[in-house]
Amino acid sequence: MQLYLPIAEVSVDAFLLLGIGGIVGFLSGMFGVGGGFLITPLLFFIGVPPAVAVATGANQVVASSISGVLAQLKRKAVDFRMGFVLLVSGVVGSAIGIKVFSVMQALGQLDLFVQLSYVVFLGFIGAAMFQESLRALLRSANARAPVRRAHTHSWVHRLPLKMKFRASGLYISVIPPALIGAFVGFLAAIMGVGGGFILVPAMIYLLGMPTKVVIGTSLFQIIFVTAFTTVMHAVNSQTVDMLLALVLILGGVIGAQIGAIVGLRLKAEQLRVLLSLLVLGVALRIGVDLLIRPAELYSVAPGVLP
Numbered sequence: 001m002q003l004y005l006p007i008a009e010v011s012v013d014a015f016l017l018l019g020i021g022g023i024v025g026f027l028s029g030m031f032g033v034g035g036g037f038l039i040t041p042l043l044f045f046i047g048v049p050p051a052v053a054v055a056t057g058a059n060q061v062v063a064s065s066i067s068g069v070l071a072q073l074k075r076k077a078v079d080f081r082m083g084f085v086l087l088v089s090g091v092v093g094s095a096i097g098i099k100v101f102s103v104m105q106a107l108g109q110l111d112l113f114v115q116l117s118y119v120v121f122l123g124f125i126g127a128a129m130f131q132e133s134l135r136a137l138l139r140s141a142n143a144r145a146p147v148r149r150a151h152t153h154s155w156v157h158r159l160p161l162k163m164k165f166r167a168s169g170l171y172i173s174v175i176p177p178a179l180i181g182a183f184v185g186f187l188a189a190i191m192g193v194g195g196g197f198i199l200v201p202a203m204i205y206l207l208g209m210p211t212k213v214v215i216g217t218s219l220f221q222i223i224f225v226t227a228f229t230t231v232m233h234a235v236n237s238q239t240v241d242m243l244l245a246l247v248l249i250l251g252g253v254i255g256a257q258i259g260a261i262v263g264l265r266l267k268a269e270q271l272r273v274l275l276s277l278l279v280l281g282v283a284l285r286i287g288v289d290l291l292i293r294p295a296e297l298y299s300v301a302p303g304v305l306p
Contacts, residue, residue: 007241008052014247016046021251024061025068026259027278037122039248040114040191041282044289050111052241054101054191055233058226059245065222066253071260072216079167079213083220085174086199089181090188090225097189098232104190105237117191119287121198126279129201133273168209168217176207181221188222188229200275 001014024039039061043053072078104110159173180202187198199218203209209217234240 003243003247005048005052005241005244007056007239008048008244010047010049012046012048012244017244017247018251020046021248022255023251024248025252025255025257026262027255027275037118037191037279038282041118041286043244044115044286048241048244050114051105051237051239052244054114055230055237055239056241056244056248058188058230058233059240059242059249061226062223062230065219065226065256068256068260069216069219069223071257072219075212075216077213078216078220079165079209080217080220081163082165082168082170082177082203082207082209083217085163085177086181086184086217086221087224089178090185090221091228093182093185093187094189094225094229094232095185096182097186098229098236100186101190101233102236114191115286115290117187119283119290121187121191122279122283123287125198125201126276126283129276130273130280132201132205133276137273165209168207168213170208172207180206181225184221185225185229188225189232 002011003014003017004011020039020042024042027038040050040053040057043057044050048056069078101110104113159175161173161175162171163174164171180199184199199221200214203214203218204211230240
């Protein structure tokens with residue numbers, strides 16, 4: 001069944017969109033990521049313009065994150081104080097990102113800018129995550145290997161403006177979480193991602209948060225930052241396609257509940273390895289698409305012709 005998307009100005013298969021939403025929702029519930037790093041490239045691949053994919057993909061990230069965080073709340077696995085620090089700084093970073101997005105759109109370089117951002121950020125983060133998660137998996141398999149604990153004191157713990165985060169068992173400066181939140185908010189605006197692929201490893205390895213509260217806290221922050229980003233895109237660039245968003249949301253909400261159940265059956269090390277491989281795979285695919293000669297050398301973006 002074909003659906004015509006009025007803002008994207010393309011026709012796509014409705015069941016394909018439901019499947020994409022379901023897959024991304026599944027990943028949200030299992031890994032604690034919004035799934036925007038996957039849904040936006042998938043929309044690229046089926047012909048949705050990058051500007052619309054970024055702005056509309058954030059809608060689905062909000063829905064799947066809400067579904068995922070509800071599952072985590074039942075397990076009392078959300079650090080609300082840490083989430084609020086990440087949230088406030090994330091909104092600031094998102095506002096800056098919206099400005100950059102608008103400038104690139106005015107210059108006519110938005111498509112290239114978004115795709116290059118995906119290749120650079122996903123490639124770097126995916127490689128770092130894979131290296132660390134593989135080490136953790138090998139350590140868990142070899143009981144004699146020295147164990148590097150995530151909760152160790154480092155330069156992060158020596159910074160001023162300390163705050164107690166009871167749910168995480170931490171007493172650290174608010175500066176590192178604020179910087180992380182701002183960076184994630186910036187990425188949400190320019191890439192249409194929730195930022196969980198950065199937020200989750202940063203909270204584990206940099207802040208020293210226990211893995212059991214990281215997923216729920218990450219999803220809590222993602223909900224509000226991506227919701228703010230979506231509203232700003234709708235107001236500033238009118239690139240949110242609500243029909244596309246509704247179909248993706250329907251699949252995402254169902255997938256997130258299934259993902260949360262499956263995530264409980266896997267070890268934390270296994271989850272991190274799978275997530276890193278997924279991030280690297282998406283970065284590789286986008287990079288290949290940038291290098292391959294397109295079938296059509298010239299195209300007209302939606303809304304350019306009067």
